[in-house]
Amino acid sequence: MPNLPLDPTDLVLTIAIILAILLYLREYNQRKKLESEGDRFLREIKEKGWETLNQSIKKSQAVIGQAELEGIKVIAGSQLETAKFEQDLSKQLSEALNVSKQTIIAGQNQLLQFMQDLQKRSEEFEGASKKAGQERINQLFDRVEQRLSDFMVQTAQQTTSSIELELKSTRQLIDTYKSEQLKLIDENIVAMMEKTLSIVLAKKLSLKDQLELVYEALEKAKVEKFVV
Amino acid sequence: MNEILSIILKDTYSLTSLKHRLRILQSYFLKTFFGEIETSVNMPLSPQDSNWLKSLPSSFYQKFNKDNIYNIFSGLEKIGTNTPILTMHLAFELNDTTLSQIGAFTRKTFDSPSLLLDIKVDPNLIAGTALSWKGVYRDYSLRAKLEQKRQELLEEFRKFLR
Numbered sequence: 592m593p594n595l596p597l598d599p600t601d602l603v604l605t606i607a608i609i610l611a612i613l614l615y616l617r618e619y620n621q622r623k624k625l626e627s628e629g630d631r632f633l634r635e636i637k638e639k640g641w642e643t644l645n646q647s648i649k650k651s652q653a654v655i656g657q658a659e660l661e662g663i664k665v666i667a668g669s670q671l672e673t674a675k676f677e678q679d680l681s682k683q684l685s686e687a688l689n690v691s692k693q694t695i696i697a698g699q700n701q702l703l704q705f706m707q708d709l710q711k712r713s714e715e716f717e718g719a720s721k722k723a724g725q726e727r728i729n730q731l732f733d734r735v736e737q738r739l740s741d742f743m744v745q746t747a748q749q750t751t752s753s754i755e756l757e758l759k760s761t762r763q764l765i766d767t768y769k770s771e772q773l774k775l776i777d778e779n780i781v782a783m784m785e786k787t788l789s790i791v792l793a794k795k796l797s798l799k800d801q802l803e804l805v806y807e808a809l810e811k812a813k814v815e816k817f818v819v
Numbered sequence: 820m821n822e823i824l825s826i827i828l829k830d831t832y833s834l835t836s837l838k839h840r841l842r843i844l845q846s847y848f849l850k851t852f853f854g855e856i857e858t859s860v861n862m863p864l865s866p867q868d869s870n871w872l873k874s875l876p877s878s879f880y881q882k883f884n885k886d887n888i889y890n891i892f893s894g895l896e897k898i899g900t901n902t903p904i905l906t907m908h909l910a911f912e913l914n915d916t917t918l919s920q921i922g923a924f925t926r927k928t929f930d931s932p933s934l935l936l937d938i939k940v941d942p943n944l945i946a947g948t949a950l951s952w953k954g955v956y957r958d959y960s961l962r963a964k965l966e967q968k969r970q971e972l973l974e975e976f977r978k979f980l981r
Contacts, residue, residue: 777973784972785965789945792961793910796946801911804947805921808959809928818905818929818952 823891824898825933826879830871832922834904834937841899843868845892852885867915905929906937906951910944910960 796804812818827844831837843864864872883891905925913921918938926934941949944960951957965972 780973780976781965781969784976785943785945785962788961788965789910789942792946793942798911798917801946802917802920804961805909806924806928808948808950809925811959812950812957813928815957817950817955817957818931 821898823879823882824895824902826875827895828902828933828935830874830919832918832926832936834935836918837899837902837935840868840871841892841895843872845888847872848883848888852883852888902933902935903931904935904937906939908939908941908944908949908951908960910940910942910946910948912940913938 827837827840831840907921907925918936922936925936926932943962944958945962945965947960947962947964949956949958949960949963
């Protein structure tokens with residue numbers, strides 16, 4: 592391989608440096624160009640801004656003038672309207688006062704009428720109340736009288752039934768007593784009879800008769816197979 | 820033993836009589852054989868008791884001797900307690916004669932020769948008799964008859980009162 596006059600590394604390095612310089616120059620030129628364009632654009636904007644500001648001031652001054660004019664007009668109109676309103680208000684107020692006065696007078700009259708009616712009604716109510724009270728008292732007396740009468744009748748009936756029950760009870764008691772006494776008398780009669788018989792028969796019955804009765808009893812016992 | 824008791828019971832009708840006669844008989848034999856006299860029967864015999872002793876046959880007396888007397892009486896007492904006893908309630912008191920009559924009639928009626936009577940007096944019976952047999956009492960007296968016819972009697976009495 593033939594040897595080159597320059598070392599390849601140096602050659603590459605040189606080329607790279609040249610390229611870098613070229614790129615730097617290019618970038619520099621572009622930045623310069625951009626700066627000049629920017630300045631120009633800013634200048635244009637500035638000019639436009641000033642122009643716009645001037646126009647705005649003019650317009651605002653016109654608007655303010657118009658507004659002042661309109662304000663003067665409004666104030667003038669307003670004063671006129673106020674006067675008219677005051678006049679109307681005064682008129683309406685006086686009318687309203689008149690109406691109110693008439694209304695009050697009418698209300699007063701109505702109140703007086705109402706009071707008179709009320710007094711009349713009160714008198715009527717008082718009369719009706721008296722009448723109703725009297726009627727109620729009369730009814731109450733009638734009811735009390737009726738109830739008293741019923742109570743008396745009921746009491747009389749109860750007393751009668753109670754007396755009847757007492758009488759019945761007494762009659763039963765008497766009957767029981769009577770039957771008891773009769774039973775007692777019967778017992779006494781039998782006892783007396785037995786006693787009398789025992790006294791009489793003891794005297795009247797002979798020994799033979801007594802023996803006969805004993806024999807009879809023994810024969811009866813034999814028939815009944817009492818002694819086995 | 821039974822023969823001896825049969826002879827004694829022949830004319831002995833009540834329990835009281837039996838006890839009494841056994842006592843006097845024992846007393847008689849003790850006196851005869853040993854010359855002893857029991858204090859309880861140390862009294863003169865009544866004519867009825869003497870007659871009864873005399874009425875006993877000689878064969879009866881020959882059954883007793885010094886050796887058997889205690890055994891015989893002991894046996895008699897035992898048998899006597901087993902003899903059937905009919906309790907008879909009467910309205911009147913009996914004498915020996917009536918007791919014999921009633922006793923004989925009772926034995927004949929109930930066909931029981933050894934039946935003994937235990938006589939009790941109850942005047943409330945009026946007449947007739949009431950009997951107690953083995954703890955059961957039955958009234959056959961006039962009082963019982965009156966009680967049965969009580970209602971009829973009361974009716975009659977009321978009619979009489981009217």
